[in-house]
Amino acid sequence: MTPKVAVLSGFGINCETETMAVFEMSGARADRVHVNRLVNGELNLSDYQIMAIPGGFSFGDHLGSGRLMGNRLRFGLRDQVRGFVRDGKPVIGICNGFQILVKMGLLPGDEEVSLTQTASLALNDSGHYENRWVTLEFDPKSPCIWTAGLERIRVPVRHGEGKFVTDDPTLIDRWAESGQLVARYVDPTNEYPSASDNILPYPVSPNQSWRNVAGVCDPTGLVFGLMPHPEANHSTWLGATWTREQNEHGQGEGMAIFRNAVSHVMEA
Amino acid sequence: MSSDEHVRIFEVTTKDLEGLPDSRGENVRSMLKTDHGIKVDSVRVIMGYQVRSTISDAQAETLTYDLFADPVIEVAATDSRILDDFYEAPEVAIQIGFKPGVTDNSAQACLDGLTTLFPEQKEARVATYMTYAFWGVQGTVSPSELAATLYNPMIERASVADRNGCSKGHWPELGFPEVLPNIFKEPMTIDLEVSDDDLLEISERGLLALNLQEMKAIQSHYRDPAVRAERTEQGLQSDRPTDAELECLAQTWSEHCSHKIFAAKIRHVDKTTHEDSIINSLFKTHIMQPTLDIQKEVDWLLSIFHDNSGVISWNDEWSVCIKAETHNSPSALDPFGGAITGIVGVNRDILGTGLGARPIANTDVFCFGPPDYSGTIPPGLFHPSRVFRGVHSGVRSGGNESGIPTVNGAIVFDERYIGKPLVFCGTVGIMPRTLADGRESHVKTPKPGDIVYMVGGRVGSDGIHGATFSSLELTEESPSSAVQIGDPITQKKMLDMILEARDEGLIQVITDNGAGGLSSSVGEMAELTGGAKLDLGQVPLKQAGLSSWEILVSESQERMTVGVRPDDCEKFEALASLHEVEATAVGEFTDSGAFVVHHGQTPVAHLPIHFLFDGCPQLNLDSEWSPPTHLPVETPELDEEGMGKLLVRLLARPNVASKEWWVRSYDHEVIAQSVIKPFCGTNHDAPGDAAVIAPIQGGTQGLVISNGIAPRYSDIDSYAMAAASVDEALRNAVCVGVDLDLIAGLDNFCWPDPIESSKTPDGRYKLAQLVRANRALDDVCRAYRLPCISGKDSMKNDAMMGGEKISVPPTLLFSLLGNHEDVRKAVSSDFKKPGDAIFIVGETHQELGASELAFMLRDEGSGGIGGDVPDIEPERNMKVYRALASSMKSGLVSSAHDCSDGGLAVALAECCFGADSGASIDISPLQSDKEAFEESMEGVCCHYLGLVSKGDAISVSRDGEKVLLGSMSEMRDSWKNTLHGGGL
Incomplete structure (x- = not known):
């Protein structure tokens, strides 16, 4: 079976083209699904095996990134979204998609899928939007199906609001414990593994996220979101320093994430 | 207003959490220090929302944390003031909001969010404001000075509480920005049977920018x-x-829309050669003709000059197009709004090409006054650092929010851009060669009977007279109605919808609504079928009461005009509704020979198509060239360390210095196609040359995008300026490995007014500069077989402020779009490893006239800028470029960088930055080594210079003697500090 991926679009989402491409390159079939086609019943999420919320500037990031789109999903598509997650189907949110998942309460989330917001992505400490390449390291003990087997990848961040925070410090310990703080910024000059809780200097940590968190998953490991863009490193010739490296050209470092989810569905 | 409608206020600020700074406040603090030298201990920013609606108290409570505030990181106040809640009252508090009628994108988003929660609140109105609270303000700075740095009185209002007010809790307070209803004026008629003076008076009073000859043609x-x-x-x-x-x-005949100077008959006299000749249209002679001649030799020029952008065939499946526009006057009045409108506007040119192309890359080139300018700024103008910050912020928002990467650009500084900044916004687009229904996508196919739709935003009183205004010089009286603020999200929704409609075959013809509004868009398309009728009564309005002529010419943004077959209308409207985009049938294409406008039943206009488009009389202009004189450059005698220090200073010049802080905040990688990015090198901070993108994900065929601009050579000879611009664009493209057999160009001229008059006594000289620049463009483009496929000109880049006239230096931006056969072979500019051999390719001459070095030495007090400027020999250069291109294909080139501002010295330093290396160079005439590369370059000028070296030193010697010695880390600091924008 070829897994079908619903790649959401509309209202300022703008990375749907490359997000569809990476799923297709991973062996899935990807559809561009305007959110309103789900709201009006023309399409139904239950016909898909994976949902992706791509990056972009939904509603211009006004009132906080991801908030207005999060509300559209939380209020307009509540049952479809909860049903999808409770059915154990993988969901990914990248950049603005991650912000949407956090603001609507799907991430870090809870067993009940109660859609209660418990964390946020605040303005970067730099106070502005930045596009720069970072190195991510993944928690090997995480239940996250998207990052299974991954150690490090290099990917770009492209955001102004990516500082992961929460107002309840006990929660962050719990998330760490359960392997939900799955992706963290690291200094590539340090040997693997080097993920640490102390905030790394700018720009190794581009936004000064708490505990250097770049991405989190829900307790099941099926819902995953991250600020950096793995889909932007789908081919070796897109790396920041590829002209300095001896490459066997082919798929880029970001692709493993998408291949993982597609295999997960195919093996299920 | 209904009886239970009232205004509620919601205020939001960052929660006090350890490890969570108020970064907005910190940004303001850092900006005040960097741009204005004002020290403040701390700043807090409060976002405010004024909501006029019928929501209940309970609903308001829901809204507070479900819409306005983030419950995790923010605190909110409803109908009270957060300023009351600070532990220590601020010393100064400033509240800033938009003036009534100015586009407030954030408020629009709020309204959308409000109706998501409470769908019945469709009639609600929202306005936003920001409140800035200051502590520890430097003693000498008054609250009004602080406010002046934060708002633009042309579009915004401010309310200020000083120390005294703050201590008593008398907080600043702006009322809800009430938009006064427009008073509908019945269409009027104008009697033209009047004296010549009165005809001119009619033109001036109405801001029509028509001259006497044109008024008489209308008469x-x-x-x-x-x-x-x-x-x-x-x-x-x-x-x-x-x-x-x-x-x-007036709109159709404006300089902005009809390019009268480029179409003029010019008598050109050259005092040095005694030439005395007539040029019948610079455009036809020097831009169009060379391209038409090249079109006979190649098969990839699909659509040139007549559409919104030029289209070339990229391969059998895809065609690509490119366009650049300027948005200079609006950016002078409101840097943010002018620039964001510029970038989203040029995106629409791409969307309006053929049957609709997808924008995939932006380029931004700016010319500003020096950011460190310390002279007086004429009243009515902003300091260059503020223009810089505002323009940058506008294109950043416009590009990033639209999901179009900014892949290439440049920033040029010169004092003469203080009067008018130049803001060039360019976009590259892509479309399938043929649609599913078999139509070629670059050909518009309207027929009489097709329905005219206006799609996207509504029409308001904003943006009336943009086209005619930009055809006039900037004065203190320049109207604020010419300023608009673009709305990228409305446009993005429209773009998604239009491209779906295109793929479903629903579009017969499309163009954007830019300058001149509906009068231009419908008028232009009416030319294709031979007529159109339009009912202004159908046009959706932002506010009721607009007069007929205002609806017709308003340039309200984010609108496309689309022709749809009657059978397709239902599908087209359904698609619009799905995307929440407004699409309204406003007329019909005809073959009546006239553009006919009604407002409901009332006839408003009847203009024969041939008169509208061909009735404008040709200008007759005089041009006279005699070369200017300058004090010559005085090059200093320095030892090797002195020369090293000179290079350090050169690297700190704003024209040379790193623009990283600014460029980094553009998304340059969305769409996941950027192969050669604005940054390269081991630390990702060395400047790239041209951009290379591979727009089909997974594919390895690429596009190369580059720019060339060298305005200061105009001080000596605009021929050299134009030639250098074209050559720079091509050199940049060659450096990344462009396919020299598929390159196309775009010319954007920004000139000071070149028409002789009492206000412009040197008009003949400025026109001669234009003639010479056009001739260079012609000569060089033919030699490079580089056809111009589209272009634009902006011919009134002067400011008259307080009796002082400031004219920009004659400027040509040349943009290039080329093919890349295999992006995996693309080359970046950073040196790769110590021991790599360094060559200089091409000839070096004593050509320091108007160079960055000459300007630096002059600014430091010695000599002038006079001297020879680079003399481009295109045939010779092309041989060099072809040889280099073939060496790259053979994998012999590990890095390549273009020598431009600051010459070889700066180029070497920049290559070293990318490798964290030094270099050891010998510029003695000609050593020989490194056989493979030299063999590959046989027959063209190519000198071995030395080696990339480990460590911090850069050294240059000549005939056994060291002539330059410097520290790379010192150079890097110098290069990086000048244009750092503050903060992290």
């Missing part, structure tokens, strides 16, 4: 008995134009 049209008879039949007053007709003619 004589309305004397034609056939015209009068037709008008009587149409129910219009027969012997005089309506206000709408006159406005429509």
Whole structure:
């Protein structure tokens, strides 16, 4: 079976083209699904095996990134979204998609899928939007199906609001414990593994996220979101320093994430 | 207002959490220090929302944390003031909001969010404001000075509480920005049977920017008995134009829309060669003709000059197009709004090409006054650092929010751009060669009977007279109605919808609504079928009461005009509704020979197509060239360390210095296609040359995008300026490995007014500069087989402020779009490893006239800028470029960088930055080594210079003697500090 991926679009989402491409390159079939086609019943999420919320500037990031789109999903598509997650189907949110998942309460989330917001992505400490390449390291003990087997990848961040925070410090310990703080910024000059809780200097940590968190998953490991863009490193010739490296050209470092989810569905 | 409607206020600020700074406040603090030298201990920013609605108290409570505030990181106040809640009262508090009627994108988003929660609140109105609270303000700075740094009185209002007010809790407070209803004025007619002076008075009073000859051409049209008879039949007053007709003619005939100077008949006299000749249209002679000649030799020029952008065939499946526009005058008045409108505007040119192309890459090139300018700024103008910050912020928002990467650009500084900044916004687009229904996508296919739709935003009183205003010089009286703020999200929704409609075959013709509004967009498309009728009564309005002529010429943004077959209308409207995009049928294409406008039942305009588009009389202009004189450059005698220090200073010049802080905040990688990015090198901070993108994900065929601009050479000879611009664009493209057999160009001229008059006594010289620049463009483009496929000109880049005239240096931006056969072979500019051999390819001459070094030495007090400017020999260069391209294909080149501002020295330093290396160079005439590369370069000028070296030193020697010695880390600091924008 070829897994079908619903790649959401509309209202300022703008990375749907490359997000569809990476799923297709991973062996899935990807559809561009305007959110309103789900709201009006023309399409139904239950016909898909994976949902992706791509990056972009939904509603211009006004009132906080991801908030207005999060509300559209939380209020307009509540049952479809909860049903999808409770059915154990993988969901990914990248950049603005991650912000949407956090603001609507799907991430870090809870067993009940109660859609209660418990964390946020605040303005970067730099106070502005930045596009720069970072190195991510993944928690090997995480239940996250998207990052299974991954150690490090290099990917770009492209955001102004990516500082992961929460107002309840006990929660962050719990998330760490359960392997939900799955992706963290690291200094590539340090040997693997080097993920640490102390905030790394700018720009190794581009936004000064708490505990250097770049991405989190829900307790099941099926819902995953991250600020950096793995889909932007789908081919070796897109790396920041590829002209300095001896490459066997082919798929880029970001692709493993998408291949993982597609295999997960195919093996299920 | 209904009885239970009232205004509620919601305020939001960052929660006090350890490890969570108020970064907005910190940004303001850092900006005040960097741009204004004002020290403040701390700043807090409060976002405010004024909501006029019928929501209940309970609903308001829901809204507070479900819409306005983030419950995790923010605190909110409803109908009270957060300023009351700070532990220590601020010393100064400033509240800033938009003036009534100015586009407030954030408020629009709020309204959308409000109706998501409470769908019945469709009639609600929202306005936003920001409140800035300051502590520890430097003693000498007054609250009003602080406020002046934060708001633009042309579009915004401010309310200020000083120390005294703050201590008593008398907080600043702006009322809800009430938009006064427009008063509908019945269409008027204008009597043109008046004296010549009165004709001119009509033009000036109405901001029509029409000259006497043009006014007389209009006068004589309305004397034609056939015209009068037709008008009587149409129910219009027969012997005089309506206000709408006159406005429509003024827009269509404006310099902005019809390029009268480039179409003029010019008598050109050259005092040095005694040439005395007539040029019948610079455009036809020097831009169009070379391209038409090249078109006979190649098969990939699909659509040139007549559409919104030029289209070339990229491969059998895809065609690509490119366009650049300027948005100079609006950016002078409101840097943010002008620039964001510029970038989203040029995106629409791409969307309006053929049957609709997808924008995939932006380029931004700016010319500003020096950011460290310390002289006085004429009243009515902003300091260059503020223009810089505002423009940058506008294109950042416009590009990033639209999901279009900014892949290439440049920033040029010169004092003469203080009067008018130049803001060039460019976009590259892509479309399938053929649609599913078999139509070629670059050909528009309208037929009489097709329905005219206006799609996207509504029409308001914003943006009236943009086209004619930009055809006038900037003065203190320049109207704020010419300023608009783009709305990228409305446009993005429209773009998604239009491209779906295109793929479903629903679009017969499309163009954007830019300058001149509906009068231009419908008028231009009416030319294709031979007529159109339009009912202004159908046009959706932002506010009721707009007069007919205002609806016709308003340049309200984010609108496309689309022609749809009657059978497809239902599908088209359904698609619009799905995307929450407004699409309204406003007229019909005809073959009546006229552009006919009604407002409901009232006839408003009847303009024959041929008169509208061909009736504008040709200008007759005089041009006279005699070369200017300058003090010569004085090059200093320095030892090797002195020369090292000189290079350190050169690297700190704003024209040379790193622009990383600014460029980094553009998304340059969305769409996941950027192969050669603005940054390269081991630390990702060395400047790239041209951009290379591989727009089909997974594919390895690429596009190369580059820019060339060298305005200062105009001080000596605009021929050299234009030649250098084209050559720089091509050199940049060659450095990344462009396919030299598939390159196309775009010319954007920004000139000071070149028409001799009492205000412009040196008009003949400025026109001669234009003639010479055009001739260079012609010569060089032919030699490079580099056809110009589209272009633009902006010919009134002067400011008259407080009796002082500031004119920009004659500027040509040349943009290049080329093919890349295999992006995996693309080359970046950073040196790769110590021991790599360094060559200089091409000839070096003593050509320091108007160079960055000459300007630096002059600014430091010695000599002038006079001397020879680079003399481009295109045939010779092309051989060099082809040899280099073939060496790259063979994998012999590990890095390549273009020598431009600051010459070889700066180029070497920049290559070293990318490798964290030094270099050891010998510029003695000609050593020989490194056989493979040299063999590959046989027959062209190519010198071995030395080696990339480990460590911090850069050294240059000549004939056994060291002539330059410097520290790379010192150079890097110097290069990086000048244009750092503050903060992290």
